[in-house]
Amino acid sequence: MQESQRVSGGEILFRTVKPADILEVMNINRICLPENYTYGFFEELAKEYPRAFWVAETNNKVVGYIMCRVERIFSKFDFLKIRRAGHIVSIAVLPNYRRKRIGEELVRRAVHALANEYGCEEAYLEVRVNNNPAIQLYKKLGFVTKEIQRRYYADGEDAYVMVLKLPVSF
Numbered sequence: 001m002q003e004s005q006r007v008s009g010g011e012i013l014f015r016t017v018k019p020a021d022i023l024e025v026m027n028i029n030r031i032c033l034p035e036n037y038t039y040g041f042f043e044e045l046a047k048e049y050p051r052a053f054w055v056a057e058t059n060n061k062v063v064g065y066i067m068c069r070v071e072r073i074f075s076k077f078d079f080l081k082i083r084r085a086g087h088i089v090s091i092a093v094l095p096n097y098r099r100k101r102i103g104e105e106l107v108r109r110a111v112h113a114l115a116n117e118y119g120c121e122e123a124y125l126e127v128r129v130n131n132n133p134a135i136q137l138y139k140k141l142g143f144v145t146k147e148i149q150r151r152y153y154a155d156g157e158d159a160y161v162m163v164l165k166l167p168v169s170f
């Protein structure tokens with residue numbers, strides 16, 4: 001599935017991941033985030049949930065990605081209800097390509113896929129409490145902060161758990 005879209009500053013192609021993208025995605029992950037994963041982990045998410053794993057490409061170069069997992073969890077909204085939820089595991093856009101609405105488009109596409117392709121009723125993610133760009137992005141799309149996970153990250157920083165009810169109207 002792919003679609004080209006003009007965002008401020010140029011032409012960006014949004015498409016679902018291909019196996020050949022994984023090394024580029026891993027490289028972006030290492031440049032942008034301290035939470036890094038093995039090749040096998042990226043490969044597994046690409047195989048299991050390909051329609052919720054999107055990349056943004058320009059001039060044949062991958063510049064951003066989002067990847068997700070589908071889980072059954074206790075609802076973040078309804079007490080003691082088990083729900084099918086989409087977990088946004090990782091998202092990043094290379095520094096030179098930020099503030100062009102690429103991250104926003106990646107989240108929109110992943111969230112739509114989680115609802116429409118995978119039947120998820122909620123989406124959620126963890127974000128560092130000091131990661132204002134990401135928090136603002138998620139708020140813009142309707143995510144709300146439901147809880148704080150103390151010392152969630154390896155370096156001891158806390159995480160906000162942000163959640164969104166699906167399906168969405170955007």
Ligand SMILES: CC(C)(COP(=O)(O)OP(=O)(O)OC[C@H]1O[C@@H](n2cnc3c(N)ncnc32)[C@H](O)[C@@H]1OP(=O)(O)O)[C@@H](O)C(=O)NCCC(=O)NCCS
Binds near residue numbers: 132140
């Ligand atoms: C978070 C991240 C993916 C955002 O990507 P991006 O493509 O630059 O974001 P967008 O241009 O789509 O921004 C969409 C909205 O997010 C918010 N936002 C993004 N960057 C922001 C910043 N630096 N400061 C404040 N708000 C910001 C704004 O609300 C923006 O909407 P606007 O353009 O109407 O103001 C990017 O900053 C990044 O890769 N960060 C490092 C990795 C990371 O932190 N991932 C999240 C882990 S939970």
